[in-house]
Amino acid sequence: MKVVLGRPDVNVAYIVDEIKAAVSRGVDIILFPEMSTAGYFIGDLYEDDVFTKDVAHLERSIREATSGASSGVDGGITAILGTLVLLQNSKGEDGRTRLLNAGIIYSNGKYVGRVAKTLQPNYRIFDDDRHFYSGRKIALEEHKWPEEKIAPFLLKMKDGRELSLGLILCEDMWHEFYPLNPTQILAEKGADIVCNLSASPWTWQKNRKRHEVVKEISKKSRVPFLYVNNVGIQNTGKNIIIFDGSSTVYNSRGEVIFQVPAYGEGSHDFEFGEKMKVLPEEPQNDTKELYQAMRTAITEFFAALPPEKQKIILGLSGGIDSSLSAALYTDALGKDNVIGINMPSKFSSEETQNLARSLANNLGIAYEACPIQGVVDSISAATDVKENSLAYENIQARTRMEILAARSQELGCLFSANWNKVEAAFGYGTLYGDMAGALALIGDLVKREVYQLADYMNKEVFKREVIPARCFEIAPSAELRLNQKDPFDYGKIERRGYHDEMVRAFTEFRRSPEWFLELYKKGSLEKELMLEEGRIKELFPTSRRFIYDLEKQWRSFFGAYFKRIQGPPIPIVSKRAFGTDLRESLLSPHFTRRYFELKSDLLREKMPKA
Numbered sequence: 001m002k003v004v005l006g007r008p009d010v011n012v013a014y015i016v017d018e019i020k021a022a023v024s025r026g027v028d029i030i031l032f033p034e035m036s037t038a039g040y041f042i043g044d045l046y047e048d049d050v051f052t053k054d055v056a057h058l059e060r061s062i063r064e065a066t067s068g069a070s071s072g073v074d075g076g077i078t079a080i081l082g083t084l085v086l087l088q089n090s091k092g093e094d095g096r097t098r099l100l101n102a103g104i105i106y107s108n109g110k111y112v113g114r115v116a117k118t119l120q121p122n123y124r125i126f127d128d129d130r131h132f133y134s135g136r137k138i139a140l141e142e143h144k145w146p147e148e149k150i151a152p153f154l155l156k157m158k159d160g161r162e163l164s165l166g167l168i169l170c171e172d173m174w175h176e177f178y179p180l181n182p183t184q185i186l187a188e189k190g191a192d193i194v195c196n197l198s199a200s201p202w203t204w205q206k207n208r209k210r211h212e213v214v215k216e217i218s219k220k221s222r223v224p225f226l227y228v229n230n231v232g233i234q235n236t237g238k239n240i241i242i243f244d245g246s247s248t249v250y251n252s253r254g255e256v257i258f259q260v261p262a263y264g265e266g267s268h269d270f271e272f273g274e275k276m277k278v279l280p281e282e283p284q285n286d287t288k289e290l291y292q293a294m295r296t297a298i299t300e301f302f303a304a305l306p307p308e309k310q311k312i313i314l315g316l317s318g319g320i321d322s323s324l325s326a327a328l329y330t331d332a333l334g335k336d337n338v339i340g341i342n343m344p345s346k347f348s349s350e351e352t353q354n355l356a357r358s359l360a361n362n363l364g365i366a367y368e369a370c371p372i373q374g375v376v377d378s379i380s381a382a383t384d385v386k387e388n389s390l391a392y393e394n395i396q397a398r399t400r401m402e403i404l405a406a407r408s409q410e411l412g413c414l415f416s417a418n419w420n421k422v423e424a425a426f427g428y429g430t431l432y433g434d435m436a437g438a439l440a441l442i443g444d445l446v447k448r449e450v451y452q453l454a455d456y457m458n459k460e461v462f463k464r465e466v467i468p469a470r471c472f473e474i475a476p477s478a479e480l481r482l483n484q485k486d487p488f489d490y491g492k493i494e495r496r497g498y499h500d501e502m503v504r505a506f507t508e509f510r511r512s513p514e515w516f517l518e519l520y521k522k523g524s525l526e527k528e529l530m531l532e533e534g535r536i537k538e539l540f541p542t543s544r545r546f547i548y549d550l551e552k553q554w555r556s557f558f559g560a561y562f563k564r565i566q567g568p569p570i571p572i573v574s575k576r577a578f579g580t581d582l583r584e585s586l587l588s589p590h591f592t593r594r595y596f597e598l599k600s601d602l603l604r605e606k607m608p609k610a
Contacts, residue, residue, distance in 0.1 A: 001032055002232040002265055002300075003199070003243075005039035012037055012058040015081060018267050019065040023077045027269060028157045033197055033230040034082035034170050035101065040199040041234040041241060046099060046131040052086045059083060059104075067109030076108035078155055082169060082197040084132075085114060092133065101132040103167045103197050105153055113153055117169040118146060119178050125201075125236055125572070125581050128171075136180075150182055152191040166191035166223070170198040173213060173227070187221035194221070198229040202244040202262075202293050204574055208284055210248075211256065218254030224272070225250040231263050233300040233571075238579035240301060240439075240571040242293045251276060262289070263296060287456045290449065290573055294441070297571035298332035301439060305414075311337035313408045314416040315400055315434070316359060316367070318342070318352030319476055322418045323359050323467045324454040325441050329416070331461055335364040341407065343372050343400045347479045355468050362466040368407075372399045393480035397433030405436070414438035417568050421446050422488055424567065424578055425503040426553055427560025428478075435567050443570035444577040446500035447476070448491025455493055489539055498539055499553070501529040506557055507582055508575040513554050513591060517598040520546060543602040551591075558589040 001018075004010045015032055022030040034040060038055050045051055068076035080103060087098040101120070105112040118135035120128035128134070139146040152166040166186030173196050175181045183194050200206070214225055231245035249258035249270050255278045258270045302310045312329050316322050329338045340363075342356040353369070360367035376395050385391045404415040417437030419429045421444055429435040442450060454467050472493070476486040491497030505511035519525035520543075526536055540546035561584050570579050578584075 001036055001230050003033065003036055003039050003230045003234070005234045006042050006045060007039070008037045008055045008058050011039070012061060015079075016061050016065045019062065019077060019079050022267060022269075023065075023068045025269065026158070027077055029078045029080065029155070029165075030267065031195055031197065031226065031228045032079070032081035033228055034103075034199040035084065036081050036197075036230065037083040039234055041125070041236050043236065046084070047096060049086075049097060052084060052097075052099065055084055056086055063106040063111060064109060066106045069109070078105065078107040078112070080105050080165075080167065080195060080197070082199070085116075087133070098133050099131055101128060101169060103169055103195075105155075105165075105167065107155060112155070115167045115169070116149075117172060118150065118180070118182050119171045119175060121171045121174075124576070125239060125241060126171075146180055147185050150185045151189055152186050164190050164192045166194040168194060168196050170196065170200055172196065173198075173210075173217065173225075175217075176213070181217070181220075183217050183223075183225070184221045187223045191223055193224045193226065195226040196228070198227060199234075199243065200229050201241045201572065202289070203572060204286065204290075205284070207244070207246055207262075211254075214250050215254035218250065218252060222252045224252050225254070231265055231296075233297055235569060236580035238569055239577055239581050240297050240569050242296050242571060242573070244289075244293065244296075251278065255279075256281075262292060287452050288460070290453055291456055291461065293573050294328055294453070294571065295332050298329060298441070302333060309413055311339070311411070311413040312416050312438075313339040313341065313404060313411065313413055314418060314437075315404055316340040316342050316356035317348075317418075317479070318355035318359070318471065319474070320447075320450055320454055320467075320471045321420055321442060321476075322356075323471045324450055324457065325416055325418045326359060326363060326365065327454065327457045327462070327467055328441060330363045330365055331457070337413075338363070338365040339368065339407070339411065339413075340365055341368045341370055341404065343370050343403055345371070345373050345376060345396050345479070347396075347481055347484070349479065351470070351474070352479065355471055355474075358468050359466070359471070362464075362468070370403055372396060372403065375399045375402075388481060393478070394430045394433060396480050397430035397478075401430075401433045401436045416441060417443070419443060419567075420450055421507075421574075421578070422490065422499055422503050424564055425506065425560065426488070426499075426556040427563050428486065428488075429563065431563045431566060434478075435563055437568045440568045440570045443567070444573045446491065446497070446503055447488075448493070448495075448497055448500050451491070451493045489535075495532055496530055498529065498531060498535060501531065502553060504574070505529070506554075507578070510576075512595075513550050514595040514598065516550055517547070517595060517602070521598055521602060543605065547599055547602065554591075555589045558587055561586060 066076045066079045082103050085100040085102040090098045092098045101117040102114045104114045116135040120134040122129050135149050136146040139149045152164045155163045155165050168182045172182040186194050226249055228247045229245050230243050234241045244262045246262050247260045251257050257276045260268050340360045344353050379395050408415040415437050417440045420442050423429050458465050477484050488499035489497045491500040519528050564578050570577050576582050
C-alpha cells in the first residue's frame with residue numbers, strides 16, 4: 001500500500017476498496033501496514049485532536065466494509081490494519097489525550113480487538129514515545145508484566161476452522177536489544193501464525209538483516225510469520241523516507257515462501273497449504289537497490305506536486321555529482337521534464353563545459369548556457385570583494401543559485417541541489433548557493449557511491465554511455481578559482497576513499513577523533529575503514545600531517561552544521577543521514593582527554609622522514 005501522509009480520507013478509501021475486492025475473491029484475512037490510515041511520519045500533527053478524531057470517524061467505513069454487505073456477498077472478511085487509536089478520557093503526562101500506535105482487527109462488520117505496539121523505537125527518525133503509549137507502559141501502569149498483555153486472537157475462517165493469530169507491529173520483531181520477544185510470547189500462548197504490520201523504511205541491507213532476524217525468531221517460536229510493509233515515501237520535513245514494501249511470508253522455520261517484489265503495489269493473495277515451497281535466496285545487489293530507492297524518492301516526491309510542476313531544473317557543471325543527478329531525474333521524470341543549465345565563470349574549463357553539453361545531449365534534456373562572469377564582476381565591484389578570496393568564490397556560487405531560482409520561478413518548476421554527503425559533512429558548499437534547492441537528491445551518498453551509481457545508470461538503466469567517461473576521470477573541482485581541486489580523498493568505483501569513510505565513521509557509526517587515533521597508533525585504521533594497504537601513509541607521510549587533517553575535518557564537521565540545517569530535504573539511503581535522522585546542535589568540537597594523550601604519544605615518536 002502506498003500510504004499518503006496525513007490524508008486519512010484518501011487512505012481509508014483505498015483500504016475500503018481493497019477490502020471489498022478481497023471479499024469478492026473469497027479471501028479470509030486481509031492485512032494492511034502500520035499506520036496505514038494517517039501515515040506514520042506526520043510529526044506533531046498527532047497532537048491535533050480534531051485530526052485524530054477524524055481518523056477514528058473515517059475508520060467506521062473500514063469496519064462496515066468487512067461485513068461483505070456492501071460488496072453484495074454473503075459472508076464477510078477479517079481485516080487487520082495499523083492505525084492510531086485515541087484513548088478518550090485518558091490523559092498522558094503532557095496533559096493530552098493518549099494515543100496508541102495499534103493494530104486493529106475487524107471481522108464480519110464487528111470490532112474484534114486491538115494491540116498496542118509493545119516495543120517502540122526512539123532512535124534515528126523514530127520518535128514513538130513522543131506520541132504513543134506502548135503496550136509495555138500500559139502494562140506497567142496496570143501493575144502487570146508486559147507479557148501478560150500479549151495474547152493471540154481467535155478468528156473464525158470461512159470454512160469454520162479457528163485460527164489463533166498473533167499480531168505485532170514493526171519494532172516488535174526487532175527485539176534483539178529489548179527485554180522481551182513478543183513473537184515468542186505469542187507462540188508460547190498458542191498462536192498458529194504471527195502477523196507483523198510494518199512501516200519499515202528501506203536502508204542499506206535492511207531486508208538482508210530482516211531475513212536473519214525472522215530466522216532467529218523462528219528457532220524458538222516455530223510459527224509462520226507474515227511481514228506486511230508499505231511502499232512509496234513519507235518525510236520528516238528534513239528527510240525523505242523511502243519504503244520498499246517487500247512484504248513477505250515465512251514458514252515456521254523462517255524460510256521465505258512468498259515475497260512481493262520490492263516496490264510492488266496492490267494486494268497479493270497467498271494461500272497456506274501443505275508442503276509450501278521455499279523460495280531460493282536471491283543474491284543481493286546493493287547498487288540496484290540504491291537505484292530503486294533513489295528513483296522512488298524522485299517519482300513519489302514529484303507525484304505530490306501539481307502535474308504542471310513535476311519538472312526540475314539543475315545546474316550542470318560537467319562533474320560527476322550533477323551528471324548523476326541529471327541522469328536520475330531524467331530516468332524518473334522523463335527527458336521533457338528536466339532542464340540543465342551550465343553557468344560558467346572564467347574559471348570554468350572548456351572541458352567541463354563540453355562535458356555538461358554532452359551529458360544533456362546524451363540524455364535528450366533541454367540545455368542552456370548562461371555565463372555568470374558579468375554578474376560576478378558587478379557584485380564584486382559593488383561589495384569591494386577581491387579575486388582569490390573566499391567571498392569571491394561564494395559570489396559565484398550564489399550567482400548560480402540566483403539563476404536557477406529565477407529560471408525555476410519563470411518555468412514553474414523546482415530546482416535541485418547537487419551536493420553529496422562528504423561536502424555536506426565538511427561544509428564544502430555555499431549557503432544560499434550550491435547548497436540551496438528543493439531536494440538534495442544525493443545528499444546521503446559519499447563520493448564512491450556517486451561513482452558506483454553513475455556507472456550503474458550507464459550500464460544497467462540507460463544501457464549506453466549517457467554520463468561521459470571523462471566525468472569519472474577528471475579530478476572533482478568547484479572551479480571557483482584557478483586550478484582548484486576538492487581537498488578530499490574521495491573513493492572511486494574500484495576503491496574506498498579515506499574522507500568518504502571518515503564521513504561514514506562520523507555519521508553512521510558515531511566515531512570520534514579518539515577512535516581514529518587509537519586505530520592509527522595500532523596500525524589497524526586502514527583495515528577498519530577497508531582502505532587499500534598503504535593508502536593512509538601515501539596521504540599523510542607523517543603523524544603530524546595525519547593529526548592535522550583529522551582535527552581540521554572534525555572542526556569542519558561541527559562548523560558546517562549551520563549550513564546543513566538550512567539545506568533541503570535529503571532522501572535517507574544510509575545507516576545515518578543528515579537531517580532529522582542525525583540530530584545535531586550548534587556545538588564546538590570537543591577532543592577527549594584520551595585523544596590528547598594519543599596525540600602527544602604520536603608526536604613524540606621518531607618518525608621516518610617524509
